[in-house]
Every structure is written in C-alpha cells, then in structure tokens.
Amino acid sequence: MKQKLPYLNVLPLLFFLFIGSLTVSAQAIILNAPEPADNPNTGGTDPWSAICAGNGGFNEYYANISWAGTANSANVFILELSDANGDFSSPTELARATDKNTTTDFDLQFAIPTTTRGNGYKMRVRSTDPVKTSAESEAYHMYYMDITSNLNISEIGDGVPPGSICSDTAITLQVDNISNPETYQYIWFRSGTELTSEKGHTINASISGIYYAFIDYGDTCTGSGNTDSNYVDVTIGATGSGIAINTPTKTALCNGDTETLTINLTDPTWSYQWYKDSVLISGANTETYVVDANNAGFEGDYQVEISGPDICTEKSEAVTITNADNFTVTRNNGANVVVLPSQPQTLSVTTTADTPSYQWYRNNTMVSGATNSTLDITQDGTYYVEVTQAGGTCPGTIKNSESTVAVVPASLEINIDYTAAYTACVSTSTVLEVTTINAVATDGTKTDVTTSIIDSFTYQWKKDGVDISGATSKTISLTDISENGNYEVDGTVESYNETSNTLGVQLLTNETVTISSTSTTYCNSSDVITISTTTDLTTETYSWQLNGTSINTTDEVLTIAEAGTYTLALEKNGCQLVSNSVIISPLDDSLITLDIDGEVVFPEGSSKTVTASGGTAYRWLDATGIELGSTDSYTFTQEGEYVLIANIDNCEISKPITVVYQDLFNVPNVITPNGDGSNDQWVIPNTYSNKSDINVVIYTDKGLELLNVNGYQNNWPESTTSFAKQNMVFYYVIKNANETLKQGTITVIR
Numbered sequence: 001m002k003q004k005l006p007y008l009n010v011l012p013l014l015f016f017l018f019i020g021s022l023t024v025s026a027q028a029i030i031l032n033a034p035e036p037a038d039n040p041n042t043g044g045t046d047p048w049s050a051i052c053a054g055n056g057g058f059n060e061y062y063a064n065i066s067w068a069g070t071a072n073s074a075n076v077f078i079l080e081l082s083d084a085n086g087d088f089s090s091p092t093e094l095a096r097a098t099d100k101n102t103t104t105d106f107d108l109q110f111a112i113p114t115t116t117r118g119n120g121y122k123m124r125v126r127s128t129d130p131v132k133t134s135a136e137s138e139a140y141h142m143y144y145m146d147i148t149s150n151l152n153i154s155e156i157g158d159g160v161p162p163g164s165i166c167s168d169t170a171i172t173l174q175v176d177n178i179s180n181p182e183t184y185q186y187i188w189f190r191s192g193t194e195l196t197s198e199k200g201h202t203i204n205a206s207i208s209g210i211y212y213a214f215i216d217y218g219d220t221c222t223g224s225g226n227t228d229s230n231y232v233d234v235t236i237g238a239t240g241s242g243i244a245i246n247t248p249t250k251t252a253l254c255n256g257d258t259e260t261l262t263i264n265l266t267d268p269t270w271s272y273q274w275y276k277d278s279v280l281i282s283g284a285n286t287e288t289y290v291v292d293a294n295n296a297g298f299e300g301d302y303q304v305e306i307s308g309p310d311i312c313t314e315k316s317e318a319v320t321i322t323n324a325d326n327f328t329v330t331r332n333n334g335a336n337v338v339v340l341p342s343q344p345q346t347l348s349v350t351t352t353a354d355t356p357s358y359q360w361y362r363n364n365t366m367v368s369g370a371t372n373s374t375l376d377i378t379q380d381g382t383y384y385v386e387v388t389q390a391g392g393t394c395p396g397t398i399k400n401s402e403s404t405v406a407v408v409p410a411s412l413e414i415n416i417d418y419t420a421a422y423t424a425c426v427s428t429s430t431v432l433e434v435t436t437i438n439a440v441a442t443d444g445t446k447t448d449v450t451t452s453i454i455d456s457f458t459y460q461w462k463k464d465g466v467d468i469s470g471a472t473s474k475t476i477s478l479t480d481i482s483e484n485g486n487y488e489v490d491g492t493v494e495s496y497n498e499t500s501n502t503l504g505v506q507l508l509t510n511e512t513v514t515i516s517s518t519s520t521t522y523c524n525s526s527d528v529i530t531i532s533t534t535t536d537l538t539t540e541t542y543s544w545q546l547n548g549t550s551i552n553t554t555d556e557v558l559t560i561a562e563a564g565t566y567t568l569a570l571e572k573n574g575c576q577l578v579s580n581s582v583i584i585s586p587l588d589d590s591l592i593t594l595d596i597d598g599e600v601v602f603p604e605g606s607s608k609t610v611t612a613s614g615g616t617a618y619r620w621l622d623a624t625g626i627e628l629g630s631t632d633s634y635t636f637t638q639e640g641e642y643v644l645i646a647n648i649d650n651c652e653i654s655k656p657i658t659v660v661y662q663d664l665f666n667v668p669n670v671i672t673p674n675g676d677g678s679n680d681q682w683v684i685p686n687t688y689s690n691k692s693d694i695n696v697v698i699y700t701d702k703g704l705e706l707l708n709v710n711g712y713q714n715n716w717p718e719s720t721t722s723f724a725k726q727n728m729v730f731y732y733v734i735k736n737a738n739e740t741l742k743q744g745t746i747t748v749i750r
Contacts, residue, residue, distance in 0.1 A: 028703040029069035031134035034079060034123045037062040037107040050141035051112055052221035055148045059111040063094075065125050067134075070703050071101040073695070075129035079108055084118025086139055094123070116144045117185075119218050143217040143225075147184070151229035152177040153213055164233035166312025170206035173232060175213065185216040205234045235312055241265055243306050245319045252324040253293035254394030259321065261289045263304055270308040275315070276300045291321050299323040324393040327353040329385070331402045338439050338449040339378055339408045340494040345452070348374040349385050349401045354392030360385045380408040407447045409439035414457075414491045414500040419475070424506040425575035432487055432503060433475040434459070457491040481509045481573045509572045513579035519649035522563040523587045527650055531558045531566055531582055541571040545578075560584060591615075592646040592653045598690040598711070600636055604661040609635040615646035615653070662687055667734070670747045673717055682746055683714045688734050690714075698746070699731045706730070717748070726750045 036047035039062055053059040063079055076098050080091035094110035121142040126133040154162050157176040165171060175181040181201035188198040191209040205211055211234055215227040246262045253259060261274075266287050274284035277300045281289070291298055301318035332348040339345050347360075350373065360370035362381045370385075377383065383404045389397045415436040422430045437453055438446040454474065461471035463485045468476070476487070484507055489500045517531045531544070537556045544552040545567045552558055560566065563586040568579040591614040602608040611633040612618055619627050620634040621643045628634060628642075636642070642657040663685035673680045688694050689712050696712040699705055707716055717723075727749055734742040 029071055029127060029130055029132050030067060031125055031127060031132050032066045033135040033137045034063040034065055034108075034125045035137065036140075037064040040107075050218075050220040051116075052143055052145060052217065052224050053112050053116075054114070054143075054145035055224055055226070059144070060109060061111070062107045062109055063123060063125075064105070065097070065100070065108050066105045067125075067127075068104060070699070070705055071127060072129040072697075073101060073708055075101050075127050077108070077125055077127055079110055079123060079125050081112070081116075081142075082120075082122040082124075082136070084116075084120050086120045086122045086136070088122070088124065088136070091124075112142055112144055114144045114146055116142050117217070118142065141218045141220045143221040145215075145217055145221060145225045145227075147178055147215055148226050151175050151213060151215070151227050153211065153229045153232055155232075161230040162232055164235070164313050166235045166314070168237065170204055170236060171234065173203050173205050173211055173234075175201040175229070187214045187216045187222065189213070206236060208234055208236045210234070241306060241311060241314055243304065243314050243316045245302065245304060245316050248319060248321070251320060252322045252393055253291065253298070254324045255293055255397055257293040259291045261291065261302055261304075261319065263287060263316065267308065270306045270311070273305045273307075275303045275305065278303070293323070293325075299326075325389075325397040325399075327351060327387075327389060327392075327397070327399065329353070329387045329399050329401045331404065333404055334449075334451045335402070336405050336407065336439075336447050336449050337452045338412075339380060339406050340456075340496075341408075342494060343456070344376045344378045345406060346374055346376050347383055347385075347404055347406075349387070351387050351399075353387055353389040353397075353399070354395075355390040357388045357390060358385050359388075377406055380406050382406075405447060407439040407441065407449060409447075409449075409496075410442045411440045412453075412491070412493070412496045412498045413438040413440055413446065414489065414498050416487070416489055416500045416503055418503070422505075424504070425508050428508050428510050429477070429479040430505060430507065431475055431477045432461075432489075432505075434489060434491070434500070437491075453493065457493045460490045462488050462490065478505055478507065481507050481575075483507065484573055506574055508575045509577055511572070511577060513568055513570055513577055515566070515568050515579045515582055517560075517566070517582045517584065519651075520582070520584055521587055521648045521651050522560065522584050523651035525561070529560045529584060529650070531560060531568075532556070533568055533579065535568075535570070543569045545569055587648070587651045587653070589653050589655075591648060592644075592655060594644070594655065594657075597692050599686060600657060600659040601662050601686050602636070603664075604639075607635050607637045608659070609633055610657065612644055612646055612655075615648050617647040619645040621645065660686055667732075667742050667744065669745055670749060671717075672749050673721070673723075674750065675719075681714060682716050682732075684712065684734070688712070688741065693736055694741070695733075695735050697733045697735075699733075701729050701731070723748055723750060 036049065038047055039060060041060065048061060051061060065077060065079070076096050077100055078096045079094045080088065081094050082088045082091060092113060094112070095108050097106070097108055100106050119141045120139045122139055123137040124134050152159055152161055152175070153173050154160060154176055155165055155171050155173060157174050159177050175186065184201065185199045186201060188195040188203050189212050190207065195203070199216065203211065211232045213229045214222055215225055216222060217225045242265070244264045246264055248259050248261060250257065250259055272285050272287055274281045274289045289302065289304070291302070299322050301320050303316050303318050305313065305315040307313040329349055329351045332350060333346070337345045337347070358371050358373055360367045360375045360383060362379070362383050367375070375383065375385070383406060385401045387399050387401065389395060414434060415438070416432055417435045419431040419433050434454060436448060437450045439449045440446050459472050459474060461468045461476045463483070484505055486502050486504050488502045491498050491500070513533060513535050515531055515533045517529055519529045522529060542553065543550040544555070544558045546562070546564045558566070563584045566582045566584065570577040593613055595611045600608050600610055613632065618630060618632050620629040621627055623641045636659045639659045639661050642659060644655045644657060646653045646655065665685060667684050668682060671679050671682050688696070692711045694712070695710050696707065697705065698707040698716060727747065730746045730748065732744060732746055733740060
C-alpha cells in the first residue's frame with residue numbers, strides 16, 4: 001500500500017507550491033475539454049453532434065464547461081474555436097463567461113462565425129485568472145449555411161434554367177444565381193453519379209447526361225441546406241435542326257388582318273409549341289400559327305419550339321408583328337370643364353394618324369358640322385371626337401379620344417385651406433389659398449373644375465366678415481397676431497358670386513419670455529429660492545407653472561417651495577406664450593466628491609493634497625472649527641479629524657475627513673484569536689485596509705477561499721469563526737486592479 005506523507009511534510013510543500021503561483025491567484029484549477037450541450041430554448045433532449053447553422057437564420061448552440069479548483073473573481077472563461085483543420089494557431093472566440101467563477105459545471109451559449117465550413121473544427125476553453133487552457137475537444141462537422149435556397153446552373157450564366165442543351169462540343173455549366181459562387185465547394189452529379197473530382201462552381205460537361213449540383217456543406221449538413229439545383233439535360237455531339245419561321249407576308253397588321261406564320265422545316269415525328277413574348281400560347285401546337293389583328297394585344301414577338309426523339313429541343317429566332325393601326329389621339333383640355341353663360345369653352349385634340357378626319361359627339365350624338373380638331377361648346381354634356389385615318393398602311397382605321405365632361409353649373413363652390421402644416425397657438429405664420437372650385441349642378445352633383453376656372457375669378461379676402469384692403473389674389477399670407485381671426489374669400493366670375501368656407505387663424509406671438517432663478521438647488525424648507533422674469537407682468541395675464549401645472553397667478557416674483565421644473569405662461573391673444581424651463585433640483589450629498597477613498601493616509605513628516613469637486617464654494621475646517629482654506633483643495637500635513645463644508649449655491653454639505661499617518665508595520669503573519677483583546681484579528685496597514693480599490697483574499701492551506709473583499713475592515717477572523725486545529729496556516733493575497741501588492745501566510749495560534 002502506498003504510504004501517505006506526514007502532514008508536517010505536506011504543509012511546507014503546499015505552502016511553496018501555493019506561494020509560487022500567487023502572482024494573481026492560486027493555480028489550483030483544472031479545465032476539462034468543452035462538450036456539446038442541449039439547447040434549452042428548442043426543447044431538445046440530446047446534445048448536438050454536428051452544427052448546421054444558418055437555415056432560417058438559426059445560429060444558437062451550447063457547450064458544456066466543467067472545471068475544478070479555484071478561480072479568482074476577475075477570471076473570465078473563454079470558449080474558443082479552431083480552424084477547419086483543428087489548428088488553434090489563430091483561434092476564434094465563440095463566447096465568454098464572467099460570472100461563473102464559483103460554478104464548476106455550466107452551459108455556455110455561442111454562435112459560429114458565418115465563414116465556418118468544414119469537418120475538422122475543435123473547441124477548447126481557457127481561463128484568464130489563473131491562466132489555464134483545457135484540452136481540445138474532438139473534431140466536429142460545422143457549417144454556417146448562408147445559402148439555403150435552390151441553385152441555378154446554366155451555360156451562359158443568365159440565371160435562366162436551360163432545361164436541355166445540345167452541343168457539338170463540350171460546354172461549361174456554371175452556378176449563376178448567388179454572390180461570389182467561387183467561395184463555396186460543390187457536389188456535382190451526372191445522371192445520379194457523383195463526380196467526386198468536381199468541387200468548383202463551374203464544370204466542363206463533355207459527356208451527355210443530366211447534370212445538377214449542391215453546395216457542399218459536408219455529409220451531415222448538405223441535405224438540410226436545400227441548395228439542390230435545377231436539372232440540365234446535356235446532349236453532346238447532337239446537331240440542331242436549324243428551325244426558323246419563314247418571313248411573313250406582312251409584319252404590320254391593320255384591324256381585321258390575319259397573318260399565318262409557317263416554319264422552314266417540318267417532320268411528322270416532331271412536336272411543336274408556339275410562344276408570344278416568350279410566353280407559351282395555350283393550344284398553339286401545330287406547324288403553323290395564325291396571328292389575328294382583331295384580337296386585342298396581338299402585337300409581339302413570336303417563336304416556335306420543336307422537340308422529338310433523337311433531336312435537341314430547339315426554339316427559333318423571334319419574328320416581330322406590329323399593329324399598323326397604332327396611332328394616338330390625345331385630349332388637350334381637362335377631363336372636366338365649366339361652361340359659363342358668356343364664356344364658351346374650347347375642346348381640342350392632337351393625333352399621329354396619317355391624313356386624319358374628325359367628327360365630334362355630344363352625349364354619344366354626332367354634332368353637326370363639328371369636323372375639326374377643335375370644338376367651341378356652350379352646352380353641358382359629355383364630349384369626344386372620332387378620328388379616322390385616311391392614309392398610311394391602314395386607311396379607314398377609327399379611334400376615339402378620351403371624353404370631356406362639360407358642366408353648366410347652377411352654382412360654384414369655392415374651398416380654401418392652409419397651404420402648409422398649421423396648428424393654432426403654435427404656428428407663428430400661415431398662408432391661406434383657394435384649393436378647389438366645384439361646379440354644382442341643380443341636383444347637387446359636384447364636379448371639380450379648378451384647373452379650368454380658378455384663374456378666371458376675381459377674389460376678395462375677408463377677416464371676420466370685413467374686406468381686407470388689397471387682398472385680391474388666390475392666396476393670403478398672415479404673419480402677425482394682429483391678423484388673428486376668421487377668414488373667407490369672395491369669388492366672382494360672370495354672373496356667379498360665391499363665398500368660400502371659413503377658416504380660423506390663431507397665430508402665436510413671436511415674442512419670447514425668459515425666466516431665471518437665484519439658485520438651481522433646493523436645500524430644505526427654510527431655503528429661499530426665487531424665480532423672476534425680465535418681462536413686465538404688470539399688465540399681463542400670466543400663470544407660474546410647476547411641472548406643467550399652474551401654481552400661482554398673482555406674484556410677479558415666485559418663491560418656490562419644492563424642487564421641480566418651473567415655467568411662466570402668458571396669455572397672448574387667446575394663446576399661451578410659455579417661457580424657458582428652470583429646473584430646481586433637490587440637494588444631493590453625492591454631488592460633492594473627493595479624490596480620495598476612505599481615510600487620507602501619508603507617511604509622518606510628508607503631506608497629502610485632497611481636492612473636492614461639485615460645489616460652488618468650499619471651507620476646510622480642523623476639529624476645533626478653525627478655517628484652514630477656502631479653495632477646492634487643501635494639503636494636509638498633520639493627522640487628525642477635519643471637516644469640509646461645501647456650498648452648492650445656498651446649500652451646505654459637510655463631509656468629515658480622517659487623516660492618519662501611514663502604518664509602518666508589516667502585514668502580520670501571526671494572530672492569536674483567544675478573546676483577550678490583543679492580536680485577536682488580522683490587522684493590516686492602513687495603506688491596504690478600508691480601501692475600496694484594494695482586494696484582500698484569504699485561502700486555507702488546501703486552496704479553499706475563505707474571504708474575498710474590497711475595503712477590508714481589519715475584522716478577520718470573526719468572533720464566531722472556529723478553527724479545527726490549535727495551530728493553522730492560511731494564505732493571503734492583497735492586490736489592486738493591476739497587480740499583486742502583498743502575499744504570504746497567516747499562522748493562527750489558539
């Protein structure tokens with residue numbers, strides 16, 4: 001049986017091993033290689049065995065991290081990924097954990113980089129405090145599938161699936177519907193057989209067969225990538241038939257014409273299919289096709305496709321058939337016009353017809369003698385003109401213009417509106433304008449005739465029913481509060497005298513109101529802060545407001561009774577003119593800060609300067625109340641109790657300051673906690689104690705952490721602490737954020 005070492009021999013060995021590794025903490029930590037873990041968010045029960053990320057944007061995985069020993073509070077666990085060959089020369093960080101230094105078994109969420117594609121990826125985990133790296137995990141298939149849609153392969157790279165290709169010589173097929181296709185590897189097949197030597201995005205097809213491809217996402221992930229391409233049936237060594245459409249008798253057809261399209265080659269074993277503008281024509285599967293100009297939209301590009309045994313499917317070049325009747329008739333006037341008693345309207349059209357003739361119609365009835373491109377009208381009704389082409393390819397072709405609705409109104413309706421965004425008591429200016437004029441029939445039907453009649457009116461604007469001198473245009477601009485009121489406009493044309501709708505205008509004055517306070521900090525109920533304004537309030541109606549609520553309507557100077565946001569609102573022509581805001585904040589002791597933490601410590605015979613900030617005035621006092629200084633800093637040369645009185649405006653804040661000489665004794669390595677009041681606790685120099693930026697850690701002789709605090713209060717061990725042995729050895733580390741300041745042992749003698 002193996003003999004155990006005596007305790008006294010083991011203790012020094014543990015001590016030297018421990019002290020030798022205490023630069024930042026004990027190195028008593030063992031990291032296991034990370035392992036796949038369940039994803040708690042997907043309801044899965046089995047850890048992953050490979051990673052196929054990216055499908056649907058999914059990229060959330062977990063790794064199990066387990067370790068043993070002791071980690072420092074500043075330690076970080078970092079999960080790392082190798083390259084596709086398992087090499088950690090330049091690892092990729094996947095995730096990190098900063099709050100697991102007391103959890104020896106936990107799952108860590110991570111996502112793989114979008115460039116991950118390979119079968120040899122490994123993981124490892126490392127700690128930063130102490131510095132340690134785990135063993136590498138086994139190799140895993142990992143792929144980020146950024147492409148998860150069908151590929152398209154073609155010969156010319158135009159993104160159009162070719163279906164079948166015939167060629168005398170070998171052709172090149174290529175993936176053409178994804179960005180940077182050369183950055184991926186592919187799996188190519190010919191008639192179901194994998195072409196294992198072909199991995200690029202192009203392939204030389206020199207053998208007949210059906211070709212298709214996938215992006216290679218490995219054995220595990222390829223199937224879930226959904227990247228299978230179209231199938232291309234390649235025939236090598238076959239010659240096309242040279243099919244073509246014979247030149248038609250006419251390629252420009254008139255209304256009523258037909259043209260039969262024929263092909264140069266036929267064979268009873270072939271099948272035929274005609275296309276118009278690359279779209280299959282249903283039922284057009286004979287050797288000929290008749291284009292009928294009586295059918296709307298007959299014009300276009302026509303092709304025929306042949307297929308059959310022992311030939312390649314082949315499509316002819318296109319033949320273009322045009323519409324010879326395709327001249328235009330353009331209405332020059334508006335769709336709606338107003339006919340006034342003494343003001344006839346002129347309707348007109350222009351046309352591209354060759355040698356046109358004209359005939360106008362009113363309410364679908366021919367207007368006798370109306371055979372020009374223009375027509376003067378004095379009656380209401382619906383008008384259009386019929387244009388007949390007398391020359392050109394298709395003489396006799398007829399087209400009608402768009403209709404025009406002419407209205408003889410029983411009355412006219414004028415509408416006005418604001419030209420831009422307007423808000424009462426917010427806007428400081430606005431413009432009103434005539435926006436719409438409607439012709440109103442006897443039955444109340446309204447027709448918008450703005451375009452044809454708006455410039456024929458004479459206008460007169462009114463405010464509160466009174467004419468405004470000189471305001472006789474379609475618009476009126478208002479820029480002053482003296483112009484507030486209700487506006488309308490009278491419009492006159494021929495025998496019509498109309499008044500518009502009414503719009504109210506309530507502009508806000510361009511004046512500003514400014515308030516200020518004697519202080520912005522409210523100390524207590526005895527503090528007096530006043531808020532005033534430079535505006536003369538003697539003749540004003542006003543309201544002092546706290547947090548938007550009126551609190552005083554009589555005092556020209558406001559004395560505040562609480563903190564908050566204060567404003568002054570004046571009544572101006574029915575609007576509220578609100579001042580700037582004055583924010584009064586409650587007194588907060590934390591507004592005054594010192595550039596020291598805890599006691600002021602310096603060696604006897606030297607000095608220490610302390611600087612305060614956040615106040616408007618300062619006084620430094622000694623324990624007897626004698627003032628020592630009145631600036632924002634003071635240099636102490638003697639230990640003792642002092643007070644800083646800092647002012648924030650009218651408020652006073654007191655901060656006690658304790659000044660002590662630096663303890664010159666060393667960190668003790670022996671204590672005797674027997675309750676006699678002497679050396680019962682581990683008291684360290686004030687250079688290290690009571691400092692929030694100093695970290696003190698105490699360990700057992702086995703590396704178990706007993707104490708880990710900032711701002712150590714010289715209070716270990718507590719009176720309730722028990723010790724298993726009479727004489728025990730503990731280890732300590734004193735450090736700041738950057739370095740270890742002290743380390744050693746503490747012997748507890750009972």
